[in-house]
């Protein structure tokens with residue numbers, strides 16, 4: 001197995017242009033997926049690339065560098081709109097996993113149960129990808145993840161940053177994850193919700209091939225009045241766009257029921 005650890009971005013992009021690599025962040029998805037299965041390509045370890053790690057305020061929002069870990073998210077000084085992302089960060093595996101695993105790796109792995117995706121969806125996250133041939137482009141996270149383990153990334157591209165626009169950083173948010181136990185568990189269903197003045201964002205994970213926003217529910221919540229009970233506002237019909245599977249962890253119907261319950265709990269946690 002060959003592993004190369006470039007020091008700067010242009011070196012990494014030039015290497016990517018030359019041949020196919022497995023990009024390596026924390027390796028917490030990549031290595032377990034290759035137990036007793038050799039790597040088809042050499043590894044390009046991105047963790048030494050200067051400037052790729054860090055969560056920063058920008059002129060028009062926030063930027064999460066590609067090698068930023070879940071622990072970096074937990075420790076970052078961020079407004080309450082990011083509370084759902086921080087809560088998800090604390091639920092990714094264990095502390096050891098959170099110290100190594102990156103946010104970018106979570107979205108690039110494109111698992112339907114990736115805990116980071118719903119909290120990023122409610123922040124209108126965009127993914128910045130770069131190649132040496134074409135420079136940088138940004139794509140909305142909801143378009144970047146295209147299926148189970150499928151993304152919009154081309155072989156000569158890497159994710160460089162995740163961008164959160166200024167106007168999505170308003171309001172308060174929360175994240176509720178249901179697993180078969182409390183700790184170190186793959187989600188059966190998860191919900192991230194953000195409420196601001198006259199605005200609502202709700203996303204469900206592990207209930208469809210790709211995590212998705214619940215647009216009809218968001219419209220109802222945006223028009224909420226003081227005193228409205230979330231248990232009345234959130235109705236089963238709002239989950240009709242989800243298409244969960246039956247598997248060893250839960251039936252499809254259980255996942256739908258759980259998604260509604262998790263949504264009500266997430267909204268109650270935020271408060272009106």
Ligand SMILES: Cc1cc2nc3c(=O)[nH]c(=O)nc-3n(C[C@H](O)[C@H](O)[C@H](O)COP(=O)(O)OP(=O)(O)OC[C@H]3O[C@@H](n4cnc5c(N)ncnc54)[C@H](O)[C@@H]3O)c2cc1C
Nearest residue numbers: 023025026027028029030093101102105106108114115159
């Ligand atoms: C014990 C254990 C528990 C876990 N628990 C959870 C959990 O509770 N919730 C959860 O969501 N996940 C969980 N995971 C999965 C994993 O930790 C996360 O998905 C993590 O965020 C992956 O990040 P990474 O940096 O380790 O990715 P890696 O394994 O390094 O990479 C994952 C994929 O992304 C690609 N990639 C990485 N960085 C880039 C980049 N910059 N540009 C383009 N492609 C890139 C890689 O090529 C690979 O295909 C768990 C894993 C383990 C081993």
